[in-house]
Structure formats: structure tokens, C-alpha cells
Amino acid sequence: MSKLNIQKIRTDFPILDQKVNGKSLVYFDNAATTQKPQVVIDAISEYYTGYNANIHRGIHYLAEKATTAFEATRTTVQKFINADSKEEVIFTYGTTDSINLVSQTYGMKFLGKGDEILISTLEHHSNIVPWQMLCEARGCILKIIPINDQGEIIFEEYLKLLTDKTRFVSVVHVSNALGTINPVKQIIEKAHEFGAVVLIDGAQAVTHIEIDVQDLNADFYAFSAHKLFGPTGMGVLYGKKDLLNAMPPYRGGGEMIKEVTFEKTTYNELPYKFEAGTPNIADVIAVKNAIDYINAIGKDSIAAYEDELLKYATEKLSAIEGLTIIGTAKEKVSVISFILEGIHPQDVGIILDQQGIAIRTGHHCTQPLMQRLGLVGTCRASFSVYNTFGEIDLLVEGINKVKRMLS
Known part of the structure; x- marks a missing residue:
């Protein structure tokens, strides 16, 4: 397990300490843009x-x-x-x-x-x-x-x-x-x-x-x-x-x-x-x-922790019935694209947002790739060093709620 003090790191990012729709923000859209530590602001x-x-x-x-x-x-x-x-x-x-x-x-x-x-x-x-x-x-x-x-x-x-x-x-x-x-x-x-x-x-x-x-x-x-x-x-x-x-x-x-x-x-x-x-x-x-x-944190330490998040999220999401992970390369960074059987990615994103969980949905500015995969788009959760295993658990709970509402 990582030796990084993740809770201390989280305090460096003021935007994370807020509520979205009455829920604590879970920010899993890091592939679109990362949040900014106070020293940058x-x-x-x-x-x-x-x-x-x-x-x-x-x-x-x-x-x-x-x-x-x-x-x-x-x-x-x-x-x-x-x-x-x-x-x-x-x-x-x-x-x-x-x-x-x-x-x-x-x-x-x-x-x-x-x-x-x-x-x-x-x-x-x-x-x-x-x-x-x-x-x-x-x-x-x-x-x-x-x-x-x-x-x-x-x-x-x-x-x-x-x-x-x-x-x-x-x-x-x-x-x-x-x-x-x-x-x-x-x-x-x-x-x-x-x-x-x-x-x-x-x-x-x-x-x-x-x-x-x-x-x-x-x-x-x-x-x-x-x-x-x-x-x-x-x-x-x-x-x-x-x-x-x-x-x-x-x-x-x-x-x-x-x-x-x-x-x-x-x-x-x-x-x-x-x-x-x-x-x-x-x-x-x-x-x-x-x-x-x-x-100061160390890129090696950041990468190692993000890899732990990726492995944990892959295991948890793979266990959800009807969920398919898109992109299973042997060498990956902490990005997971997935689809839910019979549910449009945009609907997944909207319901997760109601629970304070920010993911990205759509073609991710890679339309030719989506065409190659035979998809209109995916849901994408992307992790950074300030994310936690508990937040991944909340994502899993949120996806199961989506299934109950829309399946």
C-alpha cells in the first residue's frame, strides 16, 4: 500500500472540500483536467x-x-x-x-x-x-x-x-x-x-x-x-x-x-x-x-498510488453485472472507460452527478476510436493522487443506483 498521506494531499486542493447536490464531491474527471493545489492558485x-x-x-x-x-x-x-x-x-x-x-x-x-x-x-x-x-x-x-x-x-x-x-x-x-x-x-x-x-x-x-x-x-x-x-x-x-x-x-x-x-x-x-x-x-x-x-510528492509515488486505485477500481467495476470495461491494455494509466448494458452513457453521468460524482461521458474527442470500437461513447472515470479507495466505493454504489433506476 502507498505510504503517501492522501488525506493531507487532499487538503492541498481546496475545491475538493465542497458539496455537490448535497453530497461530498467525488472528482473522477482528471483526464479532462486536474484540480489545482493552493500553491498554484x-x-x-x-x-x-x-x-x-x-x-x-x-x-x-x-x-x-x-x-x-x-x-x-x-x-x-x-x-x-x-x-x-x-x-x-x-x-x-x-x-x-x-x-x-x-x-x-x-x-x-x-x-x-x-x-x-x-x-x-x-x-x-x-x-x-x-x-x-x-x-x-x-x-x-x-x-x-x-x-x-x-x-x-x-x-x-x-x-x-x-x-x-x-x-x-x-x-x-x-x-x-x-x-x-x-x-x-x-x-x-x-x-x-x-x-x-x-x-x-x-x-x-x-x-x-x-x-x-x-x-x-x-x-x-x-x-x-x-x-x-x-x-x-x-x-x-x-x-x-x-x-x-x-x-x-x-x-x-x-x-x-x-x-x-x-x-x-x-x-x-x-x-x-x-x-x-x-x-x-x-x-x-x-x-x-x-x-x-x-x-515534492514524487512522480514515482504518485504513479504507484494511482496504479493501486486503477487495480482496485478495475476489480470493483468488473464485478458489476452488465458493466463492460472498454480498453484493457496490459499497460495503462489510471483511466477506466466503461459502458452499462442498455443504458446510455449520458444518463449514467447525469445520475452520478446527482450523487456528487463527476465522471466524463461521450466520445472523449476520439470519435474515430469510438467508431472502431462500435460505440457512441463511454463513461470514463479517471483518477488522480487526491482520490481515495472510499470514493471508488461511492462510484460503485452510484453505478448500482443507476442500474436500479434505469434497467
Whole structure:
């Protein structure tokens, strides 16, 4: 059993101490967004009350303090994912923005007619639509890596899809809908054998798995702060320096320039070349607090406890007659998708909400995956370090109540 003091951890998250429909909140929608510890909330407040100023340009006290705090987050992120340098850490507005940045810069410059892009059946819409848009604009060909009935990439089929025409591979590290952990290191290794560049969508992996971009040998790695106890509207794109240097800017304006004349503009150095305009300063600063919070607990300890929650919930939910767990990969994070025989997922979610239990229902922005599985959607319970075994018991009770009401 975990040695973590979960009740102490829960007190760090003020939102958990409330009633919903007269019941204590049970928050099992962590794959959509995690809740925020007080240290993250305080960091945002402290910026606005203590040193609100624009960064990088000013020489006065507030501007220099804000710039120092802002860049401290970049260094913290660099260490968190083991990037080679802080210049490889680009601040974006989230995973979706990061993927679009790559597709619209690297893709538009280096990919063309007949070039093949591989994605998997497990992808979130954010890792499908940008590549479809690129294919329409540049004449590339999108190919899909299939999965088995357990929700795992069929690696042998992936190998068959790799050819000399494969120029780019973009796959999710962890499925947001099923919790499947993909063998991304092996995926990257095989893609590189064909000279392809690889982007990993790490939105769901970043709180559950140690991320070492150098060990993975990832060309690009994207994630969002709000999945790791940080604010919404802030994300990260890691990219190898040589690739980032070769890519054109994504947006034009302030910060990303070195010199502007009406005749010609020269662009700034990394990472600022991709960070046009006044950024989301307060939220970027707060991300350091979120990562420091994770590091203080220990990601290994968090992962071990969440795995205990997953095993317990899997056992308890599997015992419910008429309930089928969707996605039974051998390697998973703490996400369980399920369906109840004869009951629409939305109805399940509504009745559970009446009992103070927050889950996610629907297609989870993975409509092609749901089509592959023959489903309109699922119910998804996703667990974080502040969840408890007692809350899982309440989920089981809630599901049994749903059955009694609707079966």
C-alpha cells in the first residue's frame, strides 16, 4: 500500500472540500483536467497582486521580477522532461496549440505531395485534425495505425505502414479515452530508421509517467499544464533545437522579432521565435509551482498510488453485472472507460452527478476510436493522487443506483 498521506494531499486542493447536490464531491474527471493545489492558485494571485508587469522588455523592478519568474518555469520544465536545453522549451496555449504549431510550421515547410503521415486509431481529435488540414493543403497522405480489441496499437501493422514515403509520425503517449500506454520509445526508434520525424502527444502521460525526451529520442513532445495540476490555457512544446531552428515562425508580432523594418524582419532566437505577443504570464509562472508540487510528492509515488486505485477500481467495476470495461491494455494509466448494458452513457453521468460524482461521458474527442470500437461513447472515470479507495466505493454504489433506476 502507498505510504503517501492522501488525506493531507487532499487538503492541498481546496475545491475538493465542497458539496455537490448535497453530497461530498467525488472528482473522477482528471483526464479532462486536474484540480489545482493552493500553491498554484497562490502563485497566480501573487503575480497579479505583487509584480504584474510585462516580461522581457522592461528594466524596472516589476518587469525584471516577472521575467525572472517566467523564465524560471522554463528551466523547471526543461529539467522535468530532461530536455537538453531550455531553448528547446516553447510555451504554447496547450497541447492542441503545440501540435498545430508543428503541423503549420514544420509540416508546411518540409512536407509535400505524396509524403505520408502516420497517426494511430487512439488519437484525440487534436492529433487528427491538424494533420488532415495539412494533407489538404500540401497533398500529403494520412495513414492510420490500427489497434486491437484491447485498445493497443498493433505494432506489427505499424511496422508494415512504415515506408520510405513516411515523413512524419504523430502518436499519443497515453490514450485519453482508454488509458492505454503506447510503446512510444519503440515507435520513435522504428520511425527514425525510415528517416521520419516523430511528435508525441503527451497530454495524458505527463502526470502519470516519467518523461525523458532525450531517452525517448522524441523530435517533438507536447503537453498541457492543466493536466498536471497547473492552469488552463498554458502548454509546452519540446522540440529538438535543430528542428526548431529550421522551422519558420508560427505567429508574427512582438517578442518573436529581432529587428523590424518595412523592408524586412529578422526573427528572434529560440525559444522566443515561437512566442509572439504578450504571453499568459501568470499561468506560466504558476506551472513551476505545479511541477514543484509533483516533484515534492514524487512522480514515482504518485504513479504507484494511482496504479493501486486503477487495480482496485478495475476489480470493483468488473464485478458489476452488465458493466463492460472498454480498453484493457496490459499497460495503462489510471483511466477506466466503461459502458452499462442498455443504458446510455449520458444518463449514467447525469445520475452520478446527482450523487456528487463527476465522471466524463461521450466520445472523449476520439470519435474515430469510438467508431472502431462500435460505440457512441463511454463513461470514463479517471483518477488522480487526491482520490481515495472510499470514493471508488461511492462510484460503485452510484453505478448500482443507476442500474436500479434505469434497467
